[in-house]
Amino acid sequence: MNLSTILFRFLVFPGLLFSVPAAWFYLWVERKAMARMQLRIGPPFMQPFFDFLKLLGKEVPERPGFSGFLMKLWPILSVAAAVGACGLLPVIQSGAGFNGDLILLLSLLEVPSMFLIAAGFSSRSMWGQIGSAREATMNVAYNIVFLMAIIGIAVSQHTFSVQSLAQSHGSILRWIAVLAILACLPAKLHMNPFSLTNAEQEIYAGPTTEYVGAELAMFELAHGLEWVGATGLLAVLIAPAIANPFAAAAVFVALSLLVVLVLTGIAAGTARLAIDSSVRFYGQCALILIVIGVSSALLMRIKL
């Protein structure tokens, strides 16, 4: 794995040059599908890009002290981490992965939520603090299930490289893990029924209440990049192994869009769950996964 492949993956495909327009595209698909499911027209095609442009043109007020510096820092780091996560996805089969990049991918996917929590507290706004506390609770709840599912299949295949994981043969465990990850994605992406962080009627805008202009534009972009990264991870786990790079990229995008549509359907059809119901749901998922994991480990032990 040489420097030029790394730079290509992080800066061109599936990194910066691909993931930023893809983020806007996936956000548009989500809004348009949600609108069509509600018998509305929905926004025009370039809408997320126009939102981004407009936010860049807003005047940001002077924020004194260290909090002001932090409020500028968190959005930029979120975008950088999310672009890095997208860059690590093994869309095209190449030798550019390394053993352990699964851990790096998972931690980079976590960073936008973590920094959203930090951002809510740095903004020194009451609504930001409440929103961040809620996001932190949701984060713990869904991460137990998410990490358990991924690490479960990683351990069963004896690998921590995303590419080997994606290329290994599918098994029942793999599909159970995919279902579990699909159940976690609404919470990760702040969609119904786990959209507690964005509970507008209760806490204004949540963690991003005090963010203005370019900072808010970066947070929205980080949110779109989370979409690309998270749906991309699921697409990579579902996709069959394809040798031709263009076909592999096309299948990757198609499967990601399928995941986007499924998530939008779930969001359109459900209402927001309160914090106790959300945590209880993920607790029950975690319990099921624990039972499956322990029993399959025991079964594999007995067979060998």
Place this chain on the structure above:
Amino acid sequence: MSIVTLLLNNLSSRPVTLRFPQRPPAAPGYRGTVIYDAEKCTGCGMCAFRCTSRAIEFRNTRTHMIWSYDPGQCTYCGRCVDGCADHAITQSAECPAPYCDREAVKFSKTSPRKEKKLPTGDAE
């Protein structure tokens, strides 16, 4: 019908949205902007008296009558239309359009006073 069937039905139907700037037609009898007909007006001032929000002001001078109306003050209730015995005031069937300048939208009309028409049998 379950929510899944509902969503799938919605996806396969056309959206019900009116594409901007298309607007739904106003029902007949819709109470829109007040329209003043100086020809029919006899200068009784009933419209200004009945107006709920003082949007209509009416003044008689020796030779003229001045009727002024502020659509920004108006509440589109229709009491002026009901109170006008001469049917000189009507309400448009279109809703009033958004505007930017408060002063430019005010309307005022000055017209000469009409001769009083008394019933026959009275010497004048």
Place this chain on the structure above:
Amino acid sequence: MSLWKKLICLGRRKSPWLFHMNSGSCNGCDIELIAGLTPRYDAEQLGVKLETSPRHADIICISGPVTHTALEAVKTVYGQVPNPKAVVAIGSCPASTNVFIDSRVLAGPLDKHIPVDVYVPGCPPRPDAILQGVAKAAQILAKRADAKKAIEVTETQQTNEPAEVQAQ
């Protein structure tokens, strides 16, 4: 105008984010504004999003004749919305206090305190009229050439506004 400015103005015209504020209204105008988000009128086709924080919004939609209790809140929210911004007065109440003229509890029509860009008359105005008003405000926003310049404040308004609004 340079290409960057042209792109920003395009973004402002195509993506007006609203913040709704009720300064003492009867809620009729608020209901009609929310009805503008329903499938029949669909404000999202214009890119309109009803934002929940004034810091995120470009256009403030204010309904209601401004009561004394709501006055400070209106001025605070106006100060919190980042430049460039536009104000839409929904209904006849903020334009002129409507039927509540000369009431003791009112602080007067809205343009005594903050500069208003578009007035949408009606009691309440229809949702399509409100959407037309918002589209007009988005075009006014796009024409504000300089991003950092605050809205021009006339002399009568300067005497009424508190210091934090004047500093914008």
